[in-house]
Amino acid sequence: MEITINDYNMQNLQTFSELKQKDISFLINEALEQYFENEQRKLLEKNLENENAMTNLDFNEFWDDVELD
Secondary structure, eight states: OOOOOOHHHHHHHHHHHHHHTOOHHHHHHHHHHHHHHHHHHHHHHHHHHHHHHHHOOOHHHHHTTOOOO
């Protein structure tokens, strides 16, 4: 596997590595974990919105074919 990091991100990694006194690998793993958590949350929210869109009926739609005696 080959990973390329642009100059801007590499400079930030080096800077934050020094500031936080953590190695670059730790920072990359920490950032990836946060990225995956955020993406998973977005997917779950999108799925919930899609599910709600399919199940949310307004009052008239829900009661349209119901006959009460």
